[in-house]
Amino acid sequence: MSLVDVRSWTPAARSVAEAARRFLIDVCATHGALPVTAIVADHGDPGVQIRLRFGGGEVEGSVSARGDDEDVCAEVASCLQGVVADHLLGWPECPGHGHPARSERLAGGAVWLCPAEGEARFAVPIGHYPHPDVAANVAS
Numbered sequence: 694m695s696l697v698d699v700r701s702w703t704p705a706a707r708s709v710a711e712a713a714r715r716f717l718i719d720v721c722a723t724h725g726a727l728p729v730t731a732i733v734a735d736h737g738d739p740g741v742q743i744r745l746r747f748g749g750g751e752v753e754g755s756v757s758a759r760g761d762d763e764d765v766c767a768e769v770a771s772c773l774q775g776v777v778a779d780h781l782l783g784w785p786e787c788p789g790h791g792h793p794a795r796s797e798r799l800a801g802g803a804v805w806l807c808p809a810e811g812e813a814r815f816a817v818p819i820g821h822y823p824h825p826d827v828a829a830n831v832a833s
């Protein structure tokens with residue numbers, strides 16, 4: 694099953710599509726296989742548009758898609774986290790903290806990060822949420 698429908702084949706659109714795929718993998722990891730499709734289209738100067746289409750409707754956002762793939766991934770995750778906020782309240786959870794993790798570009802790549810205590814507490818690569826090893830480390 695393809696989660697991402699790419700309508701433009703520019704480098705920016707491809708990078709955004711891969712980032713959207715990683716975001717949706719994380720959504721599916723916590724919510725089961727949702728019938729969600731991301732439609733990605735590059736509109737040039739206004740940015741790359743991402744539409745998420747699901748059973749009940751559609752939401753959309755757009756990103757500038759600047760920087761390398763990991764920069765783009767952090768931007769896309771932040772954008773999509775915002776546009777799905779009404780549907781996935783507080784997602785993704787920062788384990789044990791009750792607040793949502795925030796997407797951030799670290800040296801090693803784009804991660805979901807604890808917004809209060811940073812990577813010492815919780816950081817997991819986007820596309821690998823919730824990382825079982827990391828979750829075990831912060832369980833106590």
Ligand SMILES: [Zn+2]
Nearest residue numbers: 787790807808
């Ligand atoms: Zn936290």
